[in-house]
Amino acid sequence: MTRVLSVGQEPETVDFSDPSLPPGSNAEKIQAGIDIAKTTMTERGWNGDTCMIAPDDSGIATLATQLASVDYDCIVIGGGPRLPPKGLPLFEKVVNAIHQGAPKAATAFSTPPEDTAQAAAR
Structure with missing residues (x-):
């Protein structure tokens, strides 16, 4: 069975005033997208984990x-x-942690959390 991990920033720690983020973003919308992603992965028959x-x-x-x-x-x-451009150091650390901790895993990128399964399927 396919095993997918979705990595995201804890919604309550996101600076939603950052103009580089999609307009109207907030913690509730992010959580709703995460919930949709979990459901979509389960519907595909995948084991989906989330690491915020x-x-x-x-x-x-x-x-x-x-x-x-x-x-x-x-x-x-x-x-x-x-x-967010100011998040580049965090992004680099995430990529390096994945490279070290899961060198055989494919890597994908989603923008809205509800697209996680589509990103993993690519």
Whole structure:
């Protein structure tokens, strides 16, 4: 069975005033998208896990722990750690943690969380 991990930034830690984020974004919309993504992965017959991280080194430690616990076929990095230009250092740390913790897993990128399954399918 396909095993997918979705990595995103904890919604309550996102700076929604950042103009690089999609207009109208908020923690509730992100959580709703995460819920849709989980349902979509289950409908595809996949085991889908979510790892929401803080935008600091504790988040990278959380991700490393998750990666050490399961072998994933694909890891999807969401827009939270990837989109805001000021988040580039976090994004680099996420990519490096994935490279170290799951070197055989494919990597994909989603922008709205509800597109996680589509990103993993690519």
